[in-house]
Amino acid sequence: MRLAILGGGPGSWIGHMHRSAAELDGWWRVVGGVFSGDPARSRDGGALLGYDRERCYGTLDELVAGERARPDPAEAVAIMTPNDTHYPLAAAALDAGLDVVCDKPVTHDAAQARDLVMRTRRHGRLFAVAHGYSAYPMTRYARHLVDTGAIGELRYVQVEYVQSGLAPRIEDAPQNNRLRWVLDPRRSGLALVMSAIGCHAQHLASFAVNRRVTSVCADAISVVPNREVIDTVSALLRFEGGLAGTFTAIQAAAGSENDIRLRVYGANGMLDWSHREPSYLRIAMLNEGPRVAGRGDANLPPEIVALGRAPRGHPEGLREAFANIYAEVAQERMLRALGEPVPAFRYPTIEEGAHTMAFIEACMASQGRWVDVAA
Ligand SMILES: NC(=O)c1ccc[n+]([C@@H]2O[C@H](COP(=O)([O-])OP(=O)(O)OC[C@H]3O[C@@H](n4cnc5c(N)ncnc54)[C@H](O)[C@@H]3O)[C@@H](O)[C@H]2O)c1
Numbered sequence: 001m002r003l004a005i006l007g008g009g010p011g012s013w014i015g016h017m018h019r020s021a022a023e024l025d026g027w028w029r030v031v032g033g034v035f036s037g038d039p040a041r042s043r044d045g046g047a048l049l050g051y052d053r054e055r056c057y058g059t060l061d062e063l064v065a066g067e068r069a070r071p072d073p074a075e076a077v078a079i080m081t082p083n084d085t086h087y088p089l090a091a092a093a094l095d096a097g098l099d100v101v102c103d104k105p106v107t108h109d110a111a112q113a114r115d116l117v118m119r120t121r122r123h124g125r126l127f128a129v130a131h132g133y134s135a136y137p138m139t140r141y142a143r144h145l146v147d148t149g150a151i152g153e154l155r156y157v158q159v160e161y162v163q164s165g166l167a168p169r170i171e172d173a174p175q176n177n178r179l180r181w182v183l184d185p186r187r188s189g190l191a192l193v194m195s196a197i198g199c200h201a202q203h204l205a206s207f208a209v210n211r212r213v214t215s216v217c218a219d220a221i222s223v224v225p226n227r228e229v230i231d232t233v234s235a236l237l238r239f240e241g242g243l244a245g246t247f248t249a250i251q252a253a254a255g256s257e258n259d260i261r262l263r264v265y266g267a268n269g270m271l272d273w274s275h276r277e278p279s280y281l282r283i284a285m286l287n288e289g290p291r292v293a294g295r296g297d298a299n300l301p302p303e304i305v306a307l308g309r310a311p312r313g314h315p316e317g318l319r320e321a322f323a324n325i326y327a328e329v330a331q332e333r334m335l336r337a338l339g340e341p342v343p344a345f346r347y348p349t350i351e352e353g354a355h356t357m358a359f360i361e362a363c364m365a366s367q368g369r370w371v372d373v374a375a
Contacts, residue, residue, distance in 0.1 A: 001330055004055075004063055004074035005033030006089050007081030007103075009045035013178065014080050014103060018130070019049075021322035022078060022101075027330035031074055032056050034063055037085070060089055064096040075333070076126075079103060082181040083189050087112040090127070094119040099126040101329060104203075105195040106353035110361050110374060113354035120350050127350035128329050132321040133200050133260055134207040134348060137295040137307040138281040142208045142264065142271045143346070144301060145283070151266030157209055157237065157245030158263040161201040166192070166231045167254035169224060183229060191220055191230035194360045197260070198233050198249030202359050203348060204262055205247070208271075211239040212355050213373050216247075218366040223252050233363050236370075279308075279316060 003022050008015025015035075022028040032055025035045035039058025046056025057063040060077075067073035076099035079089050087107040090100050094116070106129050107113040120127040133139060145151060171183055181187040182196075189195035206212055218235035222228075231252040237245040261274040269285035284290035296305060296312035307324050308316060328345040335342045358374040365371050 001028050001076065001333060002031045002072060002074045003028045003101075004067065004077045004098075005030055005035065006060065006077050006079045006093075007035070007085075008033070008078075009035035009042070010048050012080070017319055017322055018078050018080050018101075018103075021319050022326045024319065024323035025327050027327050028076075031072075032063070033077070034058070034060055037081075060092055064092075064098075075099065076101065076329070080130075082187055083195055084108060084181070084187040087116070090116055091119055094123050094125050094127070097123060097125070099329065099333065100350075101128045101130060101326065102353075103130045104199045104353070105189050105357065105360065106350065107357055108189060110354060110357040113350070113357040117350050117354050126329055126332055127353075128325050129203075129348040129350065129353040129356075130322060130325065131200055131203040131207075131348040131352075132318050132325065133204045133275065134346070135307070135321040135324040136273075136278050137300075137304050138279060138293065139204060139208060139262070139273055140307055140346060141281055141293060141300060141304045142262070142273055143210065144304060145271060146209055146264060146266075150269075150283075151264065151271060151285070152268035154209055154241075154243050154264065154266050156265040157205050157239065157243065158265075159201045159205040159245065159261070160248040161197040161250075161260040162248065162253045162256045163197055163251045163258060164254050164256045165196075166224065166227075166229075166251040169227070171227065185229055188229065190360050190364050191233060193229075193231050193233055193249050193251045194220075194363065196251060198247075198363075199356045199360065201247060201249050201260060203352060203356055204260065205237075205245065206239070206352070206355065207346075207348070208262055208264055208273075209239060209243060211241060211243060213359050213362075214238050214240055215370055215372050216359070216362045216366055217368065217370045218247075218363040219368055220364055220366070223250070230364075235363055235366070278318075278321075279312070 036042040043056045079102040232250040235247040272282040279295040294312045295308040325347045328347040362373040
């Protein structure tokens, strides 16, 4: 299937991850795109990445017109532009009849995300959000164990995402294109730390326990002095069914790396997944020693094994997790086109993206009080 890229020009952070993940399993071929907000730079940037110059467009409008005129048009777009452009690009792509894979935060606010839900449904399109952490084999296995009651009735969830990128005052460093949009709250979103990593943490927790967050009591602050953007959010959570939990997202934790960790406690035991060792899931039952399940273990359900590519012990990472999202979207497209039954693929949907935006809004409104997350 043919994919066009929006964003992800030479030198961008996440562009290579998307482009290579989309093509990893052979489902998609990247045919071109719009690689910059500046039309001339977009055409040059796309050509530099190796795409046919004819298919390196200056704007999305040009792309839609140019691809429509071809016998082999792009069938979907992947959006990896600065955050404030996700909504207009996604809305226009859906209206043009394209399926969408969009990076997070999916929009600026929940109202925009709800609008994308409606457009996706109205046009009968597919819309995936690039929450890679819930597409690892072992986070999918955690969800499987929760769904099958392996740890008993759920009691508590702990999710944390800790980074160090905002520990120094990067506001005082020489600015580049990326820092300019990241440090501008009108462009990066309601709270920088939530746009960057908090959205992933909430999504992973909700995914693993298969429940939305219904209310939060949150503290959204900047721990680095004299900072305009929010770098830290701590929150108490209630999920559907009254399940309790805690949430930490901080980008100003000096010395940390890219530490996202999820622990789910049930009446009979717990699950522990950390991005430091993403191919493993620690399972500890009451009165038993812990055991470590690994990607590729023969006793895993076949649909979990199928999410990995190399045997146990051979590292796989975020690229492969992204590739799982692209593969599932492609398979759903194919089954729909063939008129065959479509199983419930687990890639993050626009409905989940809308819930994440409502969660972020609730965290920002909370100011230390319990507030509901809009349904
Ligand atoms: N899912 C993840 O794990 C993950 C990780 C990192 C970044 N991201 C997201 O990816 C997006 C991009 O982040 P980044 O760090 O790569 O940013 P970046 O600034 O490094 O790259 C942005 C790219 O988009 C291009 N661009 C800007 N405006 C454009 C427009 N209107 N049309 C087309 N191209 C345009 C720029 O030229 C650049 O190539 C952000 O939304 C970010 O939140 C997601």
